[in-house]
């Protein structure tokens with residue numbers, strides 16, 4: 688069966704090549720969108736200023752590690768009233784700014800780290816084809832905990848009853 692859809696690590700990202708290294712790992716080279724939206728004035732720009740590169744750990748293929756080499760453009764903001772000179776594509780659908788792994792890998796790191804902890808999480812992740820140190824797993828957990836602490840405290844707490852035995856005893 689043939690299909691017209693092509694795999695992509697995220698929206699607007701085009702895969703340029705997929706190469707398997709001698710160690711059996713995979714390297715996916717991909718390029719960002721053809722235009723950028725200025726984060727300040729929201730105007731579209733096609734005036735390229737330069738390039739930026741990110742190496743992101745992605746989900747494994749059949750147990751082998753995958754690295755997405757993402758080439759992103761740096762744009763000039765051409766809207767004169769805007770104070771911003773240049774801006775870079777962030778690819779927020781793929782990874783957080785400055786992250787070294789894709790969002791989907793970061794979610795797995797968070798889930799495994801939360802349920803197993805640092806060292807067991809490291810062993811499990813290596814077995815699944817995603818090498819990551821126990822320190823990184825713990826750092827990830829601390830960062831997420833700090834993010835939860837930033838949420839405003841609860842103002843209203845609801846307490847509901849439950850039944851030990853229906854129509855007989857309630858807690």
Ligand SMILES: [Zn+2]
Nearest residue numbers: 725728764769
């Ligand atoms: Zn702008």
